[in-house]
Amino acid sequence: MTSILVCDDSPLARETLRRAVATVPGVDRVTTASSGEEVLRRWTADRADLVLMDVRMPGLGGVETVRRLVSSDPTARVVMLTMAEDLDGVALAVASGARGYLHKDASRAELRATVSQALADPTWRLAPRRLRPAEVGSAPTLTAREIQVLEGMSHGRSNAEIGRDLFLSEDTVKTHARRLFKKLGASDRAHAVALGFRWGLVR
Amino acid sequence: MTSILVCDDSPLARETLRRAVATVPGVDRVTTASSGEEVLRRWTADRADLVLMDVRMPGLGGVETVRRLVSSDPTARVVMLTMAEDLDGVALAVASGARGYLHKDASRAELRATVSQALADPTWRLAPRRLRPAEVGSAPTLTAREIQVLEGMSHGRSNAEIGRDLFLSEDTVKTHARRLFKKLGASDRAHAVALGFRWGLVR
DNA sequence: ACGAGCGTCACCCGAAAGCGTTACGCCCCG
């Protein structure tokens, strides 16, 4: 019985990670958490053999979570997930007890290899390394205007109505819509709204 | 400083309740939680003068949450929110320490009156009663087919594509779409997807 | 036995949406 706990505040990234590690041989349980607080709260009742934790999270944040987790349970194994931006965060995390880290744009294969490795060797620690292809990805950054347009869509407003709401021409709304579709990789407004919810961009 | 904690797993119901009780005179803080676990976790740090809690929730569930909450803090005041289906749940909840309950189809006015009453009188307990108009509402019940179509929309599929996925004609998909729009009160597919997420019908 | 809800399909039609493209001013970064 090998279990993995995935902790990320982005629902979409969480799902992606969950699916990816679920395919690692020997892993038969993957649980998820959306915050560091949740991990700490559930740890005693719901231990896992390996934790994958995002560095950047609202509330406690990945680094502090790892610190608290490892100090309460030194046998806990954590691999941090990070982006290029927060290398200092990784250093802190490793100093705080994380076994290593993975860039969020690591390939699925690299992710799986790292997880296998970490599970096979309890003493394993990852040497710092950088990985390439975008596989997990991070939340697209929409501009304030694009968010506003996306929110309008999520409330069932037409482009013309959104335009009236925001004092813009319908054509301008369409331009914002097209740009946010491209950023999100959405094929239409319904898809965009769904991705907005999954990325936590709208509520 | 009077605070109310609203606990419901449905984001939409949560928001509706939050807005409704925010208008009660004397209430100056309304916090929300989406699960019983969250309420228990935050209780010591984030106490409230009154808790409105849904009976039916994933995880702990309203009844067990009340039981634990009241046993840890006998001064906690809880009003359960329920639907016609789970009257037995209400009996259990009241036996477990809830001060009373409200049907989810209570009117906004009745909800506010009950909240005022509960806040004004610390010893107050609601006599069982039934209330009428649909104000808070419960999640619309979509059929399996309608959910499938809604999911298709949330993945950016066109009606024709959804039809191919489900081995249906595009016209049939449109019929399902029209019906689910009406049930959800959606004005278009983007709105429907948003409401689906808010009601927890799709992920 | 009847209506209601569901699943299926079809046709029409006007109104949106979505795409490509162009454009201009602004600001920031290299």
Add this chain to the structure above:
DNA sequence: CGGGGCGTAACGCTTTCGGGTGACGCTCGT
């Protein structure tokens, strides 16, 4: 200084949507 992202706006064009309506068979509950 130039390019890129952003905000704004416009035009044309094609596709899709959404609403209205009708229809038929099935099942369920009253």
